[in-house]
Amino acid sequence: MLNETAYRPLTPEIAQQLAAIVGEKYLIYNDPENLEAFSHDEIPGFKYRHMPEAAVRPETTEEIVRIMKLANREMIPVTPRGAGSGLSGGAVPVRGGIVILADRMNKILEIDTENMMITVEPGVVSNEINERLKEHGLFYAGYPMSLETCYIGGNVAENAGGGKAVKYGVTSRYVLGLEVVTPTGEVVKLGGKLIKNVTGYDLIQLLVGSEGTLGFFTKIILKLMPLPKAQADLLCLFETIEEAIGLVPRIITETGVVPTSIEFMDQASVITACNYLNETIPYENCGAMLLLTFDGSDMEQVEKDYEAVGKFIEKNQVQEIYVADNPTTSERIWKIRRNIAEAFNLISARQSGEDLVVPPAQIPDLLADFQEIIKKYGILLPCFGHAGDGNIHARIICPPEWNDEKWEAALPEILEDVYRKTVALGGMLSGEHGIGCKRRKYIGRFISEEHLNLLRMIKKSFDPNNIMNPGKVF
Amino acid sequence: MLNETAYRPLTPEIAQQLAAIVGEKYLIYNDPENLEAFSHDEIPGFKYRHMPEAAVRPETTEEIVRIMKLANREMIPVTPRGAGSGLSGGAVPVRGGIVILADRMNKILEIDTENMMITVEPGVVSNEINERLKEHGLFYAGYPMSLETCYIGGNVAENAGGGKAVKYGVTSRYVLGLEVVTPTGEVVKLGGKLIKNVTGYDLIQLLVGSEGTLGFFTKIILKLMPLPKAQADLLCLFETIEEAIGLVPRIITETGVVPTSIEFMDQASVITACNYLNETIPYENCGAMLLLTFDGSDMEQVEKDYEAVGKFIEKNQVQEIYVADNPTTSERIWKIRRNIAEAFNLISARQSGEDLVVPPAQIPDLLADFQEIIKKYGILLPCFGHAGDGNIHARIICPPEWNDEKWEAALPEILEDVYRKTVALGGMLSGEHGIGCKRRKYIGRFISEEHLNLLRMIKKSFDPNNIMNPGKVF
Numbered sequence: 001m002l003n004e005t006a007y008r009p010l011t012p013e014i015a016q017q018l019a020a021i022v023g024e025k026y027l028i029y030n031d032p033e034n035l036e037a038f039s040h041d042e043i044p045g046f047k048y049r050h051m052p053e054a055a056v057r058p059e060t061t062e063e064i065v066r067i068m069k070l071a072n073r074e075m076i077p078v079t080p081r082g083a084g085s086g087l088s089g090g091a092v093p094v095r096g097g098i099v100i101l102a103d104r105m106n107k108i109l110e111i112d113t114e115n116m117m118i119t120v121e122p123g124v125v126s127n128e129i130n131e132r133l134k135e136h137g138l139f140y141a142g143y144p145m146s147l148e149t150c151y152i153g154g155n156v157a158e159n160a161g162g163g164k165a166v167k168y169g170v171t172s173r174y175v176l177g178l179e180v181v182t183p184t185g186e187v188v189k190l191g192g193k194l195i196k197n198v199t200g201y202d203l204i205q206l207l208v209g210s211e212g213t214l215g216f217f218t219k220i221i222l223k224l225m226p227l228p229k230a231q232a233d234l235l236c237l238f239e240t241i242e243e244a245i246g247l248v249p250r251i252i253t254e255t256g257v258v259p260t261s262i263e264f265m266d267q268a269s270v271i272t273a274c275n276y277l278n279e280t281i282p283y284e285n286c287g288a289m290l291l292l293t294f295d296g297s298d299m300e301q302v303e304k305d306y307e308a309v310g311k312f313i314e315k316n317q318v319q320e321i322y323v324a325d326n327p328t329t330s331e332r333i334w335k336i337r338r339n340i341a342e343a344f345n346l347i348s349a350r351q352s353g354e355d356l357v358v359p360p361a362q363i364p365d366l367l368a369d370f371q372e373i374i375k376k377y378g379i380l381l382p383c384f385g386h387a388g389d390g391n392i393h394a395r396i397i398c399p400p401e402w403n404d405e406k407w408e409a410a411l412p413e414i415l416e417d418v419y420r421k422t423v424a425l426g427g428m429l430s431g432e433h434g435i436g437c438k439r440r441k442y443i444g445r446f447i448s449e450e451h452l453n454l455l456r457m458i459k460k461s462f463d464p465n466n467i468m469n470p471g472k473v474f
Numbered sequence: 475m476l477n478e479t480a481y482r483p484l485t486p487e488i489a490q491q492l493a494a495i496v497g498e499k500y501l502i503y504n505d506p507e508n509l510e511a512f513s514h515d516e517i518p519g520f521k522y523r524h525m526p527e528a529a530v531r532p533e534t535t536e537e538i539v540r541i542m543k544l545a546n547r548e549m550i551p552v553t554p555r556g557a558g559s560g561l562s563g564g565a566v567p568v569r570g571g572i573v574i575l576a577d578r579m580n581k582i583l584e585i586d587t588e589n590m591m592i593t594v595e596p597g598v599v600s601n602e603i604n605e606r607l608k609e610h611g612l613f614y615a616g617y618p619m620s621l622e623t624c625y626i627g628g629n630v631a632e633n634a635g636g637g638k639a640v641k642y643g644v645t646s647r648y649v650l651g652l653e654v655v656t657p658t659g660e661v662v663k664l665g666g667k668l669i670k671n672v673t674g675y676d677l678i679q680l681l682v683g684s685e686g687t688l689g690f691f692t693k694i695i696l697k698l699m700p701l702p703k704a705q706a707d708l709l710c711l712f713e714t715i716e717e718a719i720g721l722v723p724r725i726i727t728e729t730g731v732v733p734t735s736i737e738f739m740d741q742a743s744v745i746t747a748c749n750y751l752n753e754t755i756p757y758e759n760c761g762a763m764l765l766l767t768f769d770g771s772d773m774e775q776v777e778k779d780y781e782a783v784g785k786f787i788e789k790n791q792v793q794e795i796y797v798a799d800n801p802t803t804s805e806r807i808w809k810i811r812r813n814i815a816e817a818f819n820l821i822s823a824r825q826s827g828e829d830l831v832v833p834p835a836q837i838p839d840l841l842a843d844f845q846e847i848i849k850k851y852g853i854l855l856p857c858f859g860h861a862g863d864g865n866i867h868a869r870i871i872c873p874p875e876w877n878d879e880k881w882e883a884a885l886p887e888i889l890e891d892v893y894r895k896t897v898a899l900g901g902m903l904s905g906e907h908g909i910g911c912k913r914r915k916y917i918g919r920f921i922s923e924e925h926l927n928l929l930r931m932i933k934k935s936f937d938p939n940n941i942m943n944p945g946k947v948f
Contacts, residue, residue, distance in 0.1 A: 112833075112835070113727060114723055114727065114835035115723070115833045115834055115835045115836075116726065116727060116834075117833075137730065158672065159672050159676070161670050165669070165670060166669075169647070170670055172676070172679070173643070173647065182924070182928075186924040187924075188922065188924050188925050188928065189922065189925070190925065191902075192833070192900050192901075192902065193833035193900055194831050194832070194833065194864060194900075194901070194902055194905075195639070195831070195834060195863040195864055195865070196635050196639060196644055196831055196860075196863050196864070196865050196905040196906055197831055197902045197904075197905060198632065198633050198683045198904050198905065198906055198907070198908050198909070199902040199903045199904050199909065199917060199920050199921060200909070200917060200921055200925070200926075200929050200947065200948065201680055201683065201684050201688075201929050201932060201947075202633070202646070202679050202680060202682065202683050203680075203925070203928060203929075205646070205676050205679030205680065206675055206676060206677075206679065206680045206932075208676065209672045209675065209676050210675050211672075214675075225732070226726060226727075226730040226731075226732065227730075229730070249588055249589070252590065252700060253587060253588065253590060253700075256611065256700040256701075256703070256771060257700075257771065258699070258700065297730055297731065297779075298778075301775050301778075304771075304772075304775075305771075357668050357669075357670055357671055358668070359586075359589045359591070359666070359667035359668065360589055360590075360669060361586070361588035361589045362589075386670075389669040389670050390668060390669055390670070391669070391670050426666050426667055426668075427666075427668070428666065428668055428671045428673040429673045430671075430672045430673050431668075431670040431671060431672065432670055432672055433672070434672050435672070435673060435674070443673060443674060446673050447673060447674055448662065448663065450656070450660040450661075450662050451662050451663070451664065451674065451677070452674070454656075454662065454677060454935060454936065455674050455675050455677075457935030457936075458675060458680075458932060458935055460935075461928060461931030461932055461934075461935060462928065462931075473674065473675075474674065
């Protein structure tokens with residue numbers, strides 16, 4: 001590992017220099033009450049929290065360059081932070097130092113309708129992009145579940161997945177250009193308004209998903225698509241988890257239709273989200289649901305698609321299929337789906353949110369393995385997520401009757417089992433939430449030492465002093 | 475730059491060791507006649523040629539590990555080679571040493587219909603993949619113009635684009651897993667049968683398009699899609715280049731339809747390819763053509779799409795639109811398109827094939843700039859390519875009346891003008907053919923020194939002795 005012992009404290013003198021860069025009112029220092037908000041992300045509990053020594057709210061690339069040069073010279077850790085809606089501790093300043101907030105860099109710089117591209121700053125709320133694009137008949141295909149709060153800069157840093165990846169892929173597919181300030185304070189412009197580009201190694205794709213460890217994005221150029229004119233959802237209720245999840249890998253192969261979304265929610269996930277939202281949907285006797293979305297250029301085609309898939313599902317053990325072909329009903333269902341994570345976060349600090357990804361056809365095997373683990377430990381293990389991508393969010397939840405000690409002792413063993421089974425199915429540690437500090441110590445279970453060495457050397461190439469978001473990924 | 479002066483000659487002793495690894499009959503050494511084939515790719519002329527000292531034809535990953543360790547220890551350059559169909563000198567052993575041929579690693583290892591993925595060795599001919607997938611109702615969306623001869627390993631190394639990228643994107647979108655032998659002889663397995671994966675930096679996307687400078691791919695896992703059940707082409711004839719190219723950026727924005735392909739061919743390109751193929755199409759009075767392809771799950775939808783686009787084009791100055799809705803006619807037209815590069819290659823060694831990419835809406839500006847350059851120098855500058863992606867292949871061709879001296883003196887000036895105008899439009903040096911040795915000295919015109927430094931450091935992380943495909947990219 002790169003040396004993490006040489007960091008220096010953030011002295012009042014350095015704080016003064018930071019104030020000179022961003023302006024007094026955009027520095028938070030010696031102010032634990034206001035710094036506390038930047039000590040954590042959305043991971044429940046207190047385990048993955050750490051206070052920064054200062055937070056700054058720069059407005060320009062030039063300010064970030066100066067902050068980075070200062071930090072690099074003074075050996076002070078720097079942690080970039082978007083909306084703080086992450087689930088892996090990626091924005092937690094685990095070594096203290098400076099948190100750089102993206103919230104003032106929140107401008108949509110250009111909507112280029114001719115090239116079907118948008119240029120944004122990192123602090124733009126993801127949802128705002130599509131709100132602004134509607135009138136132009138365009139859309140950005142990223143759809144993270146936290147889209148109402150998360151920032152596009154965080155989406156790029158984490159390579160956010162989300163609800164539309166079955167058809168549209170994840171964030172990385174849409175990032176065509178980046179302006180990035182490296183940990184040594186250089187501004188590097190990568191790509192541009194270019195659909196294709198092989199001029200040098202693809203550093204954009206290296207930076208997308210690098211979890212804020214290689215640089216701070218100051219401008220992002222995203223590819224857009226024509227706004228689909230029609231959309232419909234199928235909400236399919238099943239008696240058992242097995243019946244629901246067993247169909248997932250067969251939907252595309254047996255119908256030839258690629259839905260926009262293939263989402264899975266077990267009963268506990270639906271109930272938890274509905275309680276949180278004070279919402280009701282008819283889940284009484286249903287053990288699990290699949291939520292399928294279809295979109296396209298006209299309703300006729302969308303109908304054809306969802307009818308083909310609906311017919312296939314009907315031939316199996318489905319209890320009920322509801323069609324939602326109007327935006328209000330669709331939004332009601334999707335809101336439940338989007339709020340599952342937050343709803344779980346609130347119920348207890350004694351849980352671990354996993355973000356496993358396996359080959360899509362192995363999704364039923366993974367959930368069968370989970371049943372064994374549930375029996376073995378007597379824990380709760382509700383599941384939901386982007387089943388069509390092979391990406392399942394599993395919540396390992398402590399039974400109410402366990403005390404902290406028992407939970408803390410059992411969790412590593414449970415994770416051991418969960419990860420062993422995931423590896424055996426050809427899976428990986430994280431599909432979209434990132435490794436951050438939460439999963440860092442487990443990455444070596446999934447990728448080899450030679451592989452890790454390449455990551456370390458790349459990190460060192462960008463960040464020789466290891467000041468940028470240290471304590472993350474590996 | 476990494477030191478390129480320390481290479482050692484490939485002695486008979488080392489040749490013996492190579493023979494011990496791959497077997498006597500799979501080593502070509504001291505045999506200029508048979509080595510000559512590996513001294514060049516498809517660039518016309520003799521400028522970018524260099525003889526290897528040996529060529530080996532390994533069959534297994536283990537053999538490649540042993541070759542690489544030997545070369546790394548003995549400081550002998552290693553150049554990976556696919557089918558040799560490249561257009562940037564990527565497979566040319568410009569520092570001599572060993573060429574590793576992929577031709578015996580040509581197995582389709584697995585067709586996984588459940589996960590809709592295929593695992594192949596690097597020496598599989600790209601076209602064979604779809605031939606084999608047909609019976610499963612699946613397809614791989616890569617469609618490089620040399621698909622009948624090129625290898626999938628080369629496609630991945632160059633991040634090949636091709637004829638279907640408007641709808642389906644380029645090679646990188648489909649590479650989910652790689653087994654790679656690094657220049658130091660380590661086997662690293664990246665990704666897997668995973669649609670999403672954020673477990674560590676995305677090394678797959680770093681390696682895709684790295685032009686054989688970071689490792690030798692031994693296994694490739696590709697994502698597949700349901701085979702479109704319907705396809706049709708529109709061949710649109712225009713009187714002038716301006717009329718044809720001017721419509722390109724408007725097709726998607728004004729119709730909302732995303733065609734599979736938006737290809738451009740000027741008259742000289744069509745005539746050259748037709749002559750080469752002894753083919754005729756009605757181009758007499760036509761200055762340029764657009765070839766648009768549409769595919770989808772049924773003909774009704776495809777018709778709707780091409781009619782919407784056809785109607786839009788008809789409202790402009792089109793001479794004629796031909797619809798090709800059967801495979802025979804479609805293949806006849808596409809064969810012409812696919813053979814333009816090869817047809818040009820054969821007419822003269824005094825030419826330079828460019829692979830410029832600009833924002834799609836700037837494509838008309840680029841071609842207008844070319845008209846100025848044509849006038850200024852009195853050269854020929856036929857153009858064709860993937861206009862919908864902003865990627866134009868321009869052939870700078872020496873007028874027949876010029877002598878070699880005049881041509882050699884003029885070419886750098888012409889390139890200077892071409893590149894200056896490309897940069898001014900926000901463009902890049904290569905959209906899909908790669909930098910190789912041909913464009914290496916120009917890369918600094920397009921990307922900054924800080925950017926280049928990051929590339930150099932990444933290269934050094936993978937290849938500390940700079941033995942892997944030296945003299946390429948930067």
